[in-house]
Amino acid sequence: MTVTDIAAAARVTRGSFYAHFAGxxxxxxxxxTKALQESIGIAASEFFSADEWPxxxxxxxxxxxxxxxxxxxxxxxWVVESTAVGGxxxxxxxxxxxxxxxxxxxxxxxxxxxVRAPRLAFDAIGWAIFALLRREVLAGRxxxxxxxxxxxxxxxxxxxxxxxxxxxxxxxxSRAVSRGAPAAP
Amino acid sequence: MREAEGxxxxxxxxxxxxxxxxxxxxxxxxxxxxxxxGAAGVSRATFYEHFANREECFLAAYxxxxxxxxxxIAELRAExxxxxxxDLLEPLLAALAEDPATARLLLIEALAxxxxxxxxxxxxIAQLEGAIADLLDxxxxxxxxxxxxxxxxxxxxxxxxxxxxxxxHTLLSSAATRG
Numbered sequence: 001m002t003v004t005d006i007a008a009a010a011r012v013t014r015g016s017f018y019a020h021f022a023g024x025x026x027x028x029x030x031x032x033t034k035a036l037q038e039s040i041g042i043a044a045s046e047f048f049s050a051d052e053w054p055x056x057x058x059x060x061x062x063x064x065x066x067x068x069x070x071x072x073x074x075x076x077x078w079v080v081e082s083t084a085v086g087g088x089x090x091x092x093x094x095x096x097x098x099x100x101x102x103x104x105x106x107x108x109x110x111x112x113x114x115v116r117a118p119r120l121a122f123d124a125i126g127w128a129i130f131a132l133l134r135r136e137v138l139a140g141r142x143x144x145x146x147x148x149x150x151x152x153x154x155x156x157x158x159x160x161x162x163x164x165x166x167x168x169x170x171x172x173x174s175r176a177v178s179r180g181a182p183a184a185p
Numbered sequence: 186m187r188e189a190e191g192x193x194x195x196x197x198x199x200x201x202x203x204x205x206x207x208x209x210x211x212x213x214x215x216x217x218x219x220x221x222x223g224a225a226g227v228s229r230a231t232f233y234e235h236f237a238n239r240e241e242c243f244l245a246a247y248x249x250x251x252x253x254x255x256x257x258i259a260e261l262r263a264e265x266x267x268x269x270x271x272d273l274l275e276p277l278l279a280a281l282a283e284d285p286a287t288a289r290l291l292l293i294e295a296l297a298x299x300x301x302x303x304x305x306x307x308x309x310i311a312q313l314e315g316a317i318a319d320l321l322d323x324x325x326x327x328x329x330x331x332x333x334x335x336x337x338x339x340x341x342x343x344x345x346x347x348x349x350x351x352x353x354h355t356l357l358s359s360a361a362t363r364g
Contacts, residue, residue, distance in 0.1 A: 084297040086212030090349060123346065124339035131338020138307060151332045 003027075028077070028085050032092050035074040039067050040099055053107050054169045057156050058149070060103055065145045065152070068133070072142035079134045097126035107160040121159060128155050150174050197235050197245075199225040204239075204246040209286035213297035216243065244302050247295055250287045251309070254280060262316055274340075278356040281344065285353035292345040313337055 003024055007017045021027040046063035047056045068075040078096075082089040101122040132148050132155075141147070150170045157166035203225035208216040218239050222232050236242040257280050264273060281288040295306045317333035347355055 083293060084214060084299075086214050086297065090293070094346065120343060124343050127342020128335035128339035130342060131334050132332065134338075135334050151335065155332070155335045 025085055025088065028081075029088050029092060031074065031077055032082065032089060035071070035078060036092070036096050036099065039064055042067050043100070043103065047103055054153075054157055054161065054166075055173075057103065057107070058153050058169075058173050061149050061153050061156070062146065065149055069143050069145040072137075075133070075142050075145065076137055079130060079137050093130075097123060097130075100126060104156065104160075107156070125156055125159070196225075196227055196231055199227065200232060200235060200242060201246045201249050204242050205250065205286045205290050208243065208246070208294045209289040213243065213294040216294075218242075240299065240302070243294075243298060244305070247290060247298075247302060247305070250290050253284075253287065254291070258313075275357065278344070281348070282353050282356040285348060285351070288344075288348045288353050288356075292341055292348055310334075310337065 001024070003014060003017055006024070006027060007014050010017075017027070021030060042063040043060040047060035050056045050059050078093070082093050101119075104122050104125060129152050132152055133145065136142065136145055136148055150173075153173070154166050154170045157169060161169070200221060203221045204216060207220045207224055211220065216239060218229065218232055221239070221242065222229050225232075232242070236245065254277070257277050261273065261277055281292075295302065298306065314333040314337055317336055321333065321336075344356060347353060
């Protein structure tokens, strides 16, 4: 893929491209940033629409996965192509994990006394979710990303509320969805 | 004849080592034939005697890295099924810490590569996930287990962050050093 390809797909001239971006990698990082800003906005708005932390996680996850499913190209760019671009794009992936860790910190606070989660645990959870997404995208199932929600929610909740409670919550929530309650906004 | 074969082997090995180091420094995207032959101290002509293009060379470097780690992984699997211990990942992490360039090739740059290497790497990941799923099944556990893909992704991801930050030597400690 070249700058000429990108400009042609956007129906602008190479001159216009360079008026906005220093080069291909710069444009790639800008697309990454746009997706991160939009997705974190959706996740935050869903997160704070509920009171209890597990439900907040479920809703934020549903919002994020729906956004990913509706924008399969951006999802592919994030979970598959970022590593290929290297350097700045990989650092941006790390920024995203740091940003999303905010939603986990509340879990850590709410379960204070039972679990003291180190930063390493947040990173591991972030990477675990990333691996689940990557697997779906590589299998060509980006449009059905929402199917990852129960597993992803379990991975987030289990370390803080315990495996049994997390399992119970996820199963109950999945049953509610199959009865027709909306999983996503 | 024998000497010529020995020489050819040395060139090939040097090229594979250079590919590993250049990819660790410049990323897969920056691992050009020019950089690889420069680092190996061989001519472009020699490079093309061994490999059709840089992708083929990268794939060979990847296979070599896998072969190096295969015994450690096999041992790990045997031990896991025998008697799981908390320090069971130590030999694998130590091997990765000893060779940061190879660690980066396996943990980061392999994800960056184009098909067919991408497919080759995905099949390795699927194999490891299968092994983890077997282990989880064997350990009994509850109805919904942490998906094997998530467990492997979490482990490999945390390790790859250290390697990417040039801190492969801290793989055996619980926290990365600052700076």
